[in-house]
Amino acid sequence: MAYSVKVLDHYENPRNVGSFGKEEEGVATGMVGAPACGDVMKLQIKVGKDGVIEDAKFKTYGCGSAIASSSLVTEWVKGKTIDQALDIKNTQIAEELALPPVKIHCSILAEDAIKAAVADYRKKHGEH
């Protein structure tokens, strides 16, 4: 499969790989996908007291597009409020990375990962 330059760049040099300490303040985790489906994304956000995402980290089991999609969203969510982060749509991810149609599900998974991380944050912090 021919990949775009951007996918290859994120794959070769993934941004923000890793995990936060479990007990770190303001950390929330979104884990989406399933091993049986061939992709699992773990996205963690670290939210400051002002509600702004200060930092993000990811780990992904999946193809090059899945790795690139999750790497990209860690860059995009930083500096955004959690509400702004929820505005990131899979179509924007797919467009930025020039994903072919058969890889669109990778961008959907990345959007789901943001939603799951925000939901986890709200659950922990009693927001609705």
Add this chain to the structure above:
Amino acid sequence: MLNLPIYLDYSATTPVDPRVAEKMIPYLVEKFGNPASRSHAFGWVAEAAVEEAREEVAKLVNADPKEIVWTSGATESNNLAIKGATHFYSGKGKHLITVKTEHKAVLDTCRELERQGFEVTYLDVKEDGLLDLEAFKAALRPDTILVSVMFVNNEIGVIQPVAEIGQICRDKGIIFHVDAAQATGKVTIDLSTLKVDLMSFCAHKTYGPKGIGALYIRRKPRVRLEAQMHGGGHERGFRSGTLATHQIVGMGEAFRIAREEMDAENAHIRKLRDRLLKGLSDIDQVFVNGDMEQRVPHNLNISFAYIEGESMLMAIKDLAVSSGSACTSASLEPSYVLRALGREDELAHSSIRFTIGRFNTEEEIDYAVKLLHEKIGKLRELSPLWEMVQDGVDLSTVQWAAH
């Protein structure tokens, strides 16, 4: 000097052996005659070349040249054998048996026959990829007319018990077809002892050209087929169409070389395969798919747990290999062959197939081992599954949000 990328995908196709190419070229240029032209020397020369090649193909599998019919490749041979015999013997019954790990050229042909009203049993394999003979016997019905089982599996390289299956079929008067596309030049095939009625071959997995194959059709006891390609009555009516002399000459030469060099070549390839496997044996959580004993030495199908196959392929792009991962196919389904082994889907997604061949060297294998070591660490560092397992999480107990 190492040439990159290194070709380790010999089960997809092989390069044409230079000796084969050399022998083919005159039949494109000066010896271009139509082997069916009976009225002049151009035709006679071409016909003699075709018959010499037919003899070479027959010799490799210990058959009579009269039992060999040229086709365009193993897909066509499988279609002609399965549809041709099923249609001819449809008066005797309507049931066929095959195996879930067969090539699509067999499975899809069987699907087509189902649409035409025949019934097909698709047998499971054991965890090692081999057919369970007891399950096979249990699947036989009084109206079973044809059984199709491949000799060597294309994904995991396991060798099916063709001799035993053949004996059972012969005892019951059932036609037995074997897809041997991946077997020629890798295992000894003796059709004077094997109870096989129809066998499919192709040239391009055995250092011959693409676009040429053959079907073995047993004469004693005689097996009959309905032709699938109609026309000028070539190949005694089994398969019409002008013979591709240069391709046929190539297949004959490729099979001659296979017959003469198979033993030495297998020893060389086994040494390389063992070197590759040994080189990877110190990596944690690496699994070989398929039985290691009943297997051709050319194939090593390995799951690197917690690393998705396609991302692995991207990381090791200096190696030309293939993966059972869904992401390498258009269908988004992981390899149906690996799933049939009963392995978790995760391991199917994480599989890489290395197939070694005539022109690989120790230097190439050593490079592959080194590259794999480098990349596996990086990809596992990226893998949330690897992290969970290191933390002592049993992945089978996790509630995944399937999508």
